[in-house]
Amino acid sequence: MTEEIVVIGAGVGGTVTANRLQKELNREISAGDVRIRIISDTPQHVYKPTWFYVPWGEAEPEDATRPLADLIDRRVDIIYDRVTNIDTAAKSLSLSDSGSIPYDYLVVATGAIPDIEGTPGFGADGNGHHFYNEEAAMDLRAELSSFEGGRLVFSVVEMPHVCPAVPIEFTMMADARFRELGKRDDVDLTYTYPIPQLHSVDAVDEWVKPRFADRDVTTYTDFNFASVDADAKVIHTEDGDTLSYDMLVGVPGFKPSSLIADSGLGESWMEVDKHTLESDHAEGVFGVGDVTNIPTSKAGSVAHYAAGTVVSRVAALARGHTPRTTFDGDAICFLEAGTDSGSHMSFQYDTEPVIRDETEFVHWAKLAYNESYWLTARGLA
Ligand SMILES: Cc1cc2nc3c(=O)[nH]c(=O)nc-3n(C[C@H](O)[C@H](O)[C@H](O)COP(=O)(O)OP(=O)(O)OC[C@H]3O[C@@H](n4cnc5c(N)ncnc54)[C@H](O)[C@@H]3O)c2cc1C
Incomplete structure (x- = not known):
């Protein structure tokens, strides 16, 4: 009997998982013992970090996407459809257009x-x-290029959000860009964050404090939006304070697909064991990437490393072995510190990150990684 392995979602986590499963189970696939399918609701794979560069004219929207068919190994079947329900008792998925399909092992990404x-x-x-x-990034590009001065407020409005580095990077990029354009004295660059420090990761908070001070960034912490008067361009906070702006840019809240709650896989985010990445609610079901409730950053690197653990565990199960590989929360994040320098940090569940001084080399390393990402997605790195 053929073991059916199905991956839902073809972002970083799903694509790396499917490609690596194919490599790991190559022999079993050839023998007809295993079939791997990936279900994607879009024919394009999106490398989301590119959106960060688009408003600054340092990348174009087309740099962010590749046809999924060019990235997924030909021995993995791609189904272009949307999963509308997961029946974990019957081990079956309902799809928008293609009826239902069974699974023995399921990876939700x-x-x-x-x-x-x-x-x-x-x-x-x-x-x-x-x-x-894409649309929002291009709109922001137009706004930034015509912004002559005033208060630019960059706000993290709600948490959690994807990519922990983005708020810091955007603010430092804005500072560097307006300096290059000779407009920095005309821009009151203001940063707000919803908890009583500049960043939720203590090490980032420590790293960024002196750098924002050096760059004359005005900061507000414990700053929680109650409402925004868009006509008057005023933010009202839950504490009753107000902050006016000329341009508001920010990080919105994030949520999982309703598929998770509707299928009983979690009240909001998919609830998994943080080491095995297996669902708390269903056997043979694993979670990879941003969809999960694991206590670490929602970042592509986490999805990438977690995919390695899930591949190893699912392959062991498909062969009738006991899975042994576990996930310790491995993460690595670059931190762009302007237009020509950057730093990076790596951490695990139980290891605090250490952030070094920024260098030009790390900035170029991040840009090089962005270019080589397409090999990572294919499971080659
Ligand atoms: C501006 C920006 C900058 C970033 N910078 C960095 C960075 O520098 N470093 C870093 O590590 N991370 C960064 N990230 C975060 C990183 O992009 C995400 O953490 C990563 O994409 C998560 O991968 P994922 O596979 O979990 O989800 P995604 O990449 O979001 O993929 C999920 C896929 O599932 C599909 N899908 C959803 N529901 C269904 C369904 N019901 N049926 C079928 N398909 C479905 C979606 O269409 C999508 O293709 C950044 C993110 C953004 C937005």
């Missing part, structure tokens, strides 16, 4: 969705900008 409409100031009622899709 459906990511996190920016909750634009649900975030004060960023939905239909607001005029806040973000860069979490």
Whole structure:
């Protein structure tokens, strides 16, 4: 009997998982003992970190995407459809257009969705900008290029959000860019964060404090949006304070697909064991990447490393062995510190990150990684 392994979602986590499973189970696939299928609701694979560079004109939207068929190994079957329900008792998936399909082992990698409409100031009622899709990133590019001065407020409105480094990187990039353009004295660069420090990771908080001070960034912590008066361009906080802005850019809240709660895999985020990445609620079901509730950053590197653990565990199960590989929360994040320098940090669940001084070399290493990402997605690195 053929063991059916199905991956839902073809972002970083799903694509790396499917390609590596194919390598790991090559012999079993050839013998007809295993079949791997990946279900994607889009024919394009998106490398989301590119969106960060688009508003600054340092990348174009087309740099962010590749046809999924060019990235997934030909021995993995791709189904272009949307999963609408997971029946974990019957081990079966319902799809929008293609009926239902069975699974023996399931990997859920459906990511996190920016909750634009649900975030004060960023939905239909607001005029806040973000860069979490192509259209928004291009709109922001137009706004930034015509911004002559005034208060630019960059706000992390809600948590958790994807990529822990982005708020710091955007602020430092804005500082560097406006300096290059000779406009920095005309821009009051203001950063707000919803907890009583500049970043939720203590080491980042320590690293960024002197750097924001050197760059004359005005900061507000414990700053929680209650509402935004988009006509008056004023943010009202839960504490009753107000902050006016000329341009508002920010990180909205994020949420998982409703598929997770609807299928009983978690009340909100998919609930998994943080070491085995197996569902708390269903046997043979694993979670990879932003969709999970594991206590670490929602980052591509986490999805990549977690995929390695899930591949090893699913392959062991498919062969009738006991899985032994576990995940310790491995993460590595680059931190761009402007237009020509960067730093990086790596950490695990139980290891605090150490952040070194920024260098030009690390900045170029990040840009090089962005170029070589397409090999990572193919499971080659
Ligand atoms: C601007 C920006 C900058 C970033 N910078 C960095 C960085 O520098 N470093 C870093 O490590 N991370 C960074 N990240 C975060 C990183 O992109 C994410 O953590 C990563 O994409 C998560 O991968 P994933 O596979 O979990 O989810 P995703 O990449 O979001 O993929 C999920 C996929 O599942 C599909 N899907 C969802 N529901 C269904 C369904 N029901 N049926 C079928 N398919 C479905 C979606 O369409 C999508 O293709 C950044 C993110 C952004 C937005």
